[in-house]
Amino acid sequence: MANLVEIRNLKVEAKTDSGRIVEIIKDVSFDVAAGEIVALIGESGSGKTTIALTLMGHARTGCQISGGSVMLAGKDMAKLPEKERAAIRGREVAYVPQSAAAAFNPAATIMDQVIEVTRIHQLMPAAEARLRAIELFRALSLPNPETIGERYPHQVSGGQLQRLSAAMALIGDPKLVIFDEPTTALDVTTQIEVLRAFKSVMRKGGIAGVYVSHDLAVVAQIADRIIVLKGGEIQESGATGDILSDAKHPYTRELLAAFEPKARGTQPVVATDNPHILEIENVFAGYGAIQVDGLPLVSAVRSVSLKVERGRNLGIIGESGCGKSTLARTIAGILPASAGQIVFNGRQLAQNARRRTREQLRELQIVFQYADTALNPAKSIEDILARPLVFYHGMARKARDKRINELLNMVQLPSSVRHRRPAELSGGQKQRVNFARALAADPKLILCDEITSALDTVVAAAVIDLLKELQRELGLSYIFISHDLSVVEAICDEIVVMYAGEKVEEILPSNREKVPKHPYSQLLFSSVPKLDPSWLDGLEQDPELVRAYCRR
Amino acid sequence: MNQQVLSLISSRLLIALITLVIVSFAVFFATTMLPGDTASILLGQAATPEAVEGLRKAMHLDEPAILRFLRWLSGLVTGDLGTSYANDMPIGELIGGRFVNTLKLAGVTALFSVPIALTLGITAAMLRGSLYDRIVTIVTIGVISVPEFMVATSAVLLFAVYLKWLPALSLANEVHSLADVLRVYAMPVITLTFVVSAQMIRMTRAAVVETLTTPYVEMALLKGASRGRIVLKHALPNALGPIVNAIALSLSYLLGGVIIVETIFNYPGIAKLMVDAVATRDLPLIQSCAMIFCLGYLVLTTLADIIAILSNPRLR
């Protein structure tokens, strides 16, 4: 037996809501050698997680392994009785989930959950397990390794939790660890630290790994081999270097292409008396009761000023929690600013959306990050798009129908989606509908809050292209919020970097190379992974800076 | 325990207090709106104008309602519940023994029904979709659907009249030993267990099923944990809030809703006392009983909320 894992002709079936059986994994075969890290990469829904879970002999409810074998160290996980499977889980193969925040039981301490594996399989006495856990915490460069285990999951940061879930996987000394997009939910600055920790621990222990991701650049840093999936089938597989330099399959090339920086012609400024569509000055906003100084208890945005020119785009970046969304919500009037001025189209806006006129509301639209929650699941796409048409423009049935078709056309959706409900669309499609609804109002400015963050790279690139095209046609302006630098760079003329509620730097279009001057901006820009496999090992960041700006 | 928990708990207590004040207003004025004159009802068939007048004076019934409300409220606060119109006894004395009886019955019933309901609810959730689960579900629906007096009467006929294992009445005063407790409380407890468990079973099952679909439960499964461990260690602690809430609602039913059981088993509890009080238009007694029920409900639900707050480590 040469390989630790041998998957042969794996088939997984799922039962859809209407009772139909569909094959979501079609005839997949691959191997993982001992100590090797193999990456599974592909768009959302391509079956990455499903395959990863079969390695544990598990299929989510509604799914079922219907054919093939999953040999792990000589045992077929697909056919073992449940009891024996349970005995292997956690001991020989362990799992690091996509969202550690959801995978930790909120009601138990971290230590209890980390050493639970040793308890279940009676691997060692609890005291010993605890010592070993502390060792692992240290190895994963977690702060306060001695005491962090006594906390509850909500008391540590996302990046820390992700590393703790790795400790949870490693405590049973598994031969194989499965990582399911472990860094997707993290900030770039945090991602680096987590990746480094994973890499060193795996190397040291000679542990084999299956690393699931849709981000080629991340995978490039950690995997020995890459397997490209689409629609439940393997498209291509090969050593990391080969795939990056010499991809054969068109889908892989598409993935790679999403990384190439796109040239962007600066938009001509529309000549009017007032070149600015939006000017905000010294805006303060936050949450909680208003204190004596007139500011809220938790202040999330402090003294931010910015200007957006007509027909141009402004990008806002910064780490999670720095106040980007708060700022967008303040501009939109959802969260009234506690101080400062917002001037839109030459006129001062009321802080609260309730006191703005219908016209003002119409001209300034906002598109949210999660298309899922921004679309009413109980309504059809048609109804969703029709409402602003009726509400703002009082359109009658016929005109409305025509306009809906136009809008769908604009966002490149077939008119057949009209009668569907949001749940029947993919993530990218939903985000387009979301955008079409904003367009239906005929706005002048659209606030885009992380509208591509929930999409995978290929789809996100398509959405960005669409935005650019619409801007050319309709002369819109965007404020584009993201924590992904490449996305912002692709579309924006001007970039604002925020940190802890404040604007730290403004990178103007005149600065053609976009070289940041502020140390935080520098850190942020340098943390974006590159396609180069040696990037992570070669990356050197000022530890002083890291300590100052990363709340790990 | 930290500041946040303390402030959450104190705000819950404050809410309960406000509700109680609203209740006391509502109770007092709703009851004074009951038609019929207490004095003439008390005299029944023998009411003559002179007798009625005499009685009204003796009972302060000729004073305005507001005055009586204020007097009553200040009495409540100082623990003086007033005097019964019907028999001139202090309400505290009238209610005292009955209330203890009600608490006893509720306690014994809770002792039986809560573990039964939890066990059935949890096991049904664990074996979700199985034959066992379906049987439990159907049986609980069936049990919910049978009127209480039907359950009680059937139980009496079976256990008391035909089998003669248990007494048909539940005479709380005859309890001297543990064996007596079992004998005397068996019938009402059987009936009430039927009545209150079904709801608790449904709620427990739903709450546990909900947590069983969470990622951390899947994670536990992937750690190789057994079904029992998954449910007890991972699902249950997180389902505690809704379960405790369901238990609180059921127990509050045991305080005030058991009128039918009290009637059939002739159990001298507080619900029957209130029904009597309505019949005799004994306003102070009605008001006190109503306040006790509301207080019981509020104490239980507030307690459940506090337990839910305390059991949520995010708030610790």
Add this chain to the structure above:
Amino acid sequence: MTTDIQQQQPAARRIGYRFNLVGALGLSVILFWAFIAIFAPLLIPYPVGEIVDFDYFGPRSAQFWMGSDYLGRDIFSRILMGARYTVGISLAAVSIACVTGVVLGMVAAVAGGWTDSLLSRFLDALHSIPSKLFGLVVVAAVGSSIPVLILTLSVVYIPGAYRFARALAVNVNAMDFITVARIRGENVFYLIGSEILPNILGPVLADLGLRFVFIVLLLSGLSFLGLGVQPPYADWGALVRENIGGLPFGAPAVIFPSIAIASLTISVNLLIDNLPQKIRDRSA
């Protein structure tokens, strides 16, 4: 990408609601009783109040299909007519309770602040009064008639429906699409009617079913206490109650009304537990 999603759409899904067997069974029993309730006066073999049998608690016979009651009346006719009251009153009460409770719950969730606290406190206070005793006091105060009965039953269950709907609506209210509608400038009525209601409809319907069962039972509980429909008519609970003396003999007069109650309530629950996916999914 758009095309393959289109292919995944099974054509059959749009046609209508799909019930599974158990759900269909529940629905048909309910429809059966609804039919009986509507056409009862045409179906009854004997007038409801007439004493037709010299015996009492008579056995089943060709003449009296379900035996006779404690006065010697035909229980079959009484059950058929009783359907009117049990189904009608419970349905009316549950509708009023749910509509009021759900609307108030949604308003509280959307409006928040003072409105929410005030409504919540007030309905909590109402909730804390035991239902049977509440019914007793109300009937003592204003007498028993069908409208009073319906209103009493609905008032008893409004707080529950309110709590339930409010909890659901609060979750929906936190969703971005509500924010989108708000900053479009929509008013409260549009928000609750068009944005929130469709999303909580599934669970609300499920809750309505359970409440229906409780109302049927409370109605029978109230008739135990002597409140309820006017003679010679009687709801099923009252039929059980007035004939319970026949239980020791296994008299059909007490068995059949019990079966009727159980069949209705169990069916309602079976229907709810097996509601078509399409309705059930409309949850927050």
Add this chain to the structure above:
Amino acid sequence: RASKAVAAAPVSGGTLKAAGWSSSTADTLDPAKASLSTDYVRCCSFYNRLTFLDKSGTPQMELAEAIESKDAKTWTVKLRSGVTFHDGKPLTADDVVFSLKRHLDPSVGSKVAKIAAQMTGFKAIDKQTIEITLANPNADLPTILSMHHFMIVADGTTDFSKANGTGAFVKEVFEPGVRSVGVKNKNYWKSGPNVDSFEYFAISDDNARVNALLSGDIHLAAAINPRSRRLVETQGDSFVLSKTTSGNYTNLNMRLDMEPGNKRDFIEGMKYLVNREQIVKSALRGLGEVGNDQPVSPANFYRNADLKPKTFDPDKAKFLFEKAGVLGQSIPVIASEAASSSIDMAMIIQAAGAEIGMKLDVQRVPSDGYWDNYWLKAPIHFGNINPRPTPDILFSLLYTSEAPWNESQYKSAKFDKMLIEARGSLDQAKRKEIYNDMQIMVAEEAGTIIPAYISNVDATTAKLRGLEANPLGGQMGYAFAEYVWLEA
């Protein structure tokens, strides 16, 4: 002593447990306020009266040794000697004067204040003799004094919670609305009681009461529902039914001063519409006797046996209704569980009316508040009258122009005069003659339909012996505890 005449010799010892049907927190140990059967039972076990009625309805002496009068206006009561209260105090004339005089004080709230009002003078002649003066002659005083409210309490008692009487049992426990327990009075002046202790409570639910008896929890279930008869009878020899027809009745009252009772033909028609046989058979399951619309029961000496009940004649009724012009109108009839069997009776009358096109709208109202809100007030409603020992009490309570409970607002000066006349007469034959005429007047002219006299049926275990019928009511006129015994 009647009960002693029974062949089997009484056995002493045992705890007697019995259940009545109603009790509430208004339960009292004050005889003047007693209003529920449970109160009567308790009073009978803790106190004594001057007289009591035997099973034939004849007054017998209890605490009195003799009660005499020459003109039926001034009465002399001679007390039994050697009687002591539970606290040891001997019984004297002062106690009797106090006990009787209380009823005249409005603040006491006596239930028999109206009847007691005729006793205008009380005088303790010596320690053992009292003189009572009446406002008008009344030959029935010995019978009146047998009413449960006229129990003798110790002079000056204001707190009745000790139930300090001269009765067969000494109070041990009294919880209003729950139960009372008495233990054998060792110093009882009569022989007896047979049982060592006596516990009494109420089980308001009819079925529960019978079930408690059948399961052996109690020895006697009072006033069982006619429907339960079959259940008890199927149990074989271990249980016994004891039936008393004492004159309790549920009646339909139509006020003569209101629509539609002010139309003679309507009243007449209703009397023909009531199927008395069916009421006895279906509603009462045979536990009753057909009534003839007047209150003097078949057990009573003064009963007019020649007065026949109206026959059930729907056609005649229809004719009369048509004549009164009420046919086709919907006429409300108020019934309630408070007036026992009234709902069933109402439905029987309603069904008969439906046959001839007479729409009677039966409205069932809650029992609580019924006597206050509907009885005597609604144009057509049901009443329920407990047995009273004499026609004089019945008529003066229910039918004279001044009667407090004149259910149909029957007013007749002639009737009033006849009552005074009969009351003052010491000649029994003469009185019987007057009373017979008065019964006819009531049956023909008043708006009260008395379809049946309801038998009171107590169910007991066969072990309970010595229970006899009594015209004062079921449970041996509520005084059974003193006389019965428990066979081993």
